[in-house]
Amino acid sequence: MNRGDLLYEGKAKKLYQTDDPNVLWVEYKDDATAFNGEKKAQLAGKGEMNNRIAAFFFRYLRENGVDNHFLQEVSPTEQWVRKVTIVPLEVVVRNRAAGSMAKRLGLEEGRMLPRPIVEFYYKNDDLKDPLVTEDHIDVLGLATAEQREEMKRIALQVNDLLGKKMRELGVTLVDFKLEFGIDPDGRLILADEISPDTCRFWDVKTGKVLDKDRFRRDLGDVVEAYREIWNRLEGTTP
Amino acid sequence: MNRGDLLYEGKAKKLYQTDDPNVLWVEYKDDATAFNGEKKAQLAGKGEMNNRIAAFFFRYLRENGVDNHFLQEVSPTEQWVRKVTIVPLEVVVRNRAAGSMAKRLGLEEGRMLPRPIVEFYYKNDDLKDPLVTEDHIDVLGLATAEQREEMKRIALQVNDLLGKKMRELGVTLVDFKLEFGIDPDGRLILADEISPDTCRFWDVKTGKVLDKDRFRRDLGDVVEAYREIWNRLEGTTP
Numbered sequence: 001m002n003r004g005d006l007l008y009e010g011k012a013k014k015l016y017q018t019d020d021p022n023v024l025w026v027e028y029k030d031d032a033t034a035f036n037g038e039k040k041a042q043l044a045g046k047g048e049m050n051n052r053i054a055a056f057f058f059r060y061l062r063e064n065g066v067d068n069h070f071l072q073e074v075s076p077t078e079q080w081v082r083k084v085t086i087v088p089l090e091v092v093v094r095n096r097a098a099g100s101m102a103k104r105l106g107l108e109e110g111r112m113l114p115r116p117i118v119e120f121y122y123k124n125d126d127l128k129d130p131l132v133t134e135d136h137i138d139v140l141g142l143a144t145a146e147q148r149e150e151m152k153r154i155a156l157q158v159n160d161l162l163g164k165k166m167r168e169l170g171v172t173l174v175d176f177k178l179e180f181g182i183d184p185d186g187r188l189i190l191a192d193e194i195s196p197d198t199c200r201f202w203d204v205k206t207g208k209v210l211d212k213d214r215f216r217r218d219l220g221d222v223v224e225a226y227r228e229i230w231n232r233l234e235g236t237t238p
Numbered sequence: 239m240n241r242g243d244l245l246y247e248g249k250a251k252k253l254y255q256t257d258d259p260n261v262l263w264v265e266y267k268d269d270a271t272a273f274n275g276e277k278k279a280q281l282a283g284k285g286e287m288n289n290r291i292a293a294f295f296f297r298y299l300r301e302n303g304v305d306n307h308f309l310q311e312v313s314p315t316e317q318w319v320r321k322v323t324i325v326p327l328e329v330v331v332r333n334r335a336a337g338s339m340a341k342r343l344g345l346e347e348g349r350m351l352p353r354p355i356v357e358f359y360y361k362n363d364d365l366k367d368p369l370v371t372e373d374h375i376d377v378l379g380l381a382t383a384e385q386r387e388e389m390k391r392i393a394l395q396v397n398d399l400l401g402k403k404m405r406e407l408g409v410t411l412v413d414f415k416l417e418f419g420i421d422p423d424g425r426l427i428l429a430d431e432i433s434p435d436t437c438r439f440w441d442v443k444t445g446k447v448l449d450k451d452r453f454r455r456d457l458g459d460v461v462e463a464y465r466e467i468w469n470r471l472e473g474t475t476p
């Protein structure tokens with residue numbers, strides 16, 4: 001398989017065509033962005049860590065019954081994925097209040113929620129990804145009611161699986177963001193990435209932040225923290 | 239019945255105790271505020287218009303099966319209401335995209351929605367009344383699932399009734415905000431106010447704005463527009 005034309009360059013990844021119209025070639029970049037692109041940096045080694053970690057999680061999820069776009073790793077920073085039509089929603093699962101939720105609702109950072117909750121954000125950079133309700137999703141036609149319920153169900157299943165895995169590795173899964181796509185057969189599958197860029201991970205013992213908040217909050221040693229996550233994952237069988 | 243101590247002074251109304259612990263004495267003020275209190279003015283006659291209009295709507299709703307806190311008018315700017323414990327949610331019904339919804343979701347002001355939708359905002363001045371999802375309401379304990387569904391049902395019923403009445407008067411009901419309270423028997427009832435301060439009203443023929451957006455957007459003749467709504471209502475039997 002050959003890497004074809006650049007199809008799309010996002011904030012964290014480049015998507016290329018391949019010989020197969022159903023396959024995309026994804027390159028994870030070293031670029032870090034936060035606050036809707038207002039804050040930017042280059043972090044050497046981030047692309048490699050995210051590519052490896054995302055590949056690990058996608059394999060682990062597939063083995064545990066969660067279908068997704070991942071096909072295979074093709075270099076330290078690249079992977080092949082199934083091409084899908086991305087649903088324009090960011091699906092967030094939260095076990096604890098943190099980040100925008102803690103701020104919006106006046107909750108203490110890290111406050112345990114009585115149960116995991118799922119939020120939807122309209123994936124739209126111009127509008128700064130606003131929170132949307134189920135009615136908004138419906139009247140804007142962003143997803144059908146069936147797709148919305150399916151995304152919720154899968155998101156909570158991913159939460160159970162990732163939460164269990166990370167707990168074994170001494171890491172608290174605070175929250176994470178997923179994206180879904182529709183494959184050529186019209187089936188909804190998990191896509192995009194799962195990495196320290198899209199999850200909040202806290203070391204269980206020390207509380208140390210092991211995710212993109214190190215970049216957002218200028219805590220330093222960003223890639224080192226991502227490598228810490230990768231080292232712990234690599235030591236286990238998926 | 240005597241007017242007792244001032245219990246609470248809000249942005250638009252003063253609430254006083256009465257001899258009856260289950261009854262509050264509400265005075266509608268001439269104060270206008272917008273954008274979470276950032277913009278302020280005194281508009282002579284607004285209190286009277288809102289008191290009369292709210293009393294009209296509450297009577298009309300009761301006659302049509304929607305129980306609410308209204309008891310009786312006691313002066314041009316005052317009414318007695320049943321004291322309730324306010325549920326800390328602003329319940330918004332929208333028939334068309336306008337105001338914050340149009341802005342947040344990138345929709346054209348006035349764009350018709352395929353069906354009326356209900357939104358909930360957490361009534362919290364410090365947090366600037368953030369939009370909340372059903373899960374947020376649940377995990378914050380702002381209302382039970384039953385209360386939430388009951389508020390939605392009543393809100394849509396109020397929308398049908400108000401929409402019909404206003405259409406008869408040549409006015410489009412774009413959206414409105416409701417508040418609910420729990421009475422001493424634990425029953426959920428409609429409370430607070432329904433007025434041009436809390437609704438968007440557009441003249442059907444000319445499109446003229448006949449509500450608080452005249453104040454928000456410096457369109458002038460604010461109280462005159464409220465009086466126009468009152469004149470049209472007064473000419474009908476509730």
Ligand SMILES: Nc1ncnc2c1ncn2[C@@H]1O[C@H](COP(=O)(O)OP(=O)(O)O)[C@@H](O)[C@H]1O
Pocket residue numbers: 008009010011012013014015024069081082083084085086179181191192193
């Ligand atoms: N399997 C896929 N098929 C098509 N597009 C995808 C797939 N997986 C992810 N994408 C999209 O790839 C784009 C590039 O990723 P990224 O750099 O993270 O972009 P963004 O700047 O939108 O966060 C995103 O818009 C994402 O939705």
Ligand SMILES: Nc1ncnc2c1ncn2[C@@H]1O[C@H](COP(=O)(O)OP(=O)(O)O)[C@@H](O)[C@H]1O
Pocket residue numbers: 246247248249250251252253262307319320321322323324417419429430431
């Ligand atoms: N029947 C009622 N019993 C108790 N409180 C009420 C009742 N109806 C309305 N309220 C409350 O009265 C307060 C005063 O009204 P207002 O001036 O509009 O306040 P705000 O500044 O919060 O908008 C509001 O907090 C409202 O929730």
Ligand SMILES: [Mg+2]
Pocket residue numbers: 010011012
């Ligand atoms: Mg992305």
Ligand SMILES: [Mg+2]
Pocket residue numbers: 248249250
């Ligand atoms: Mg008010």
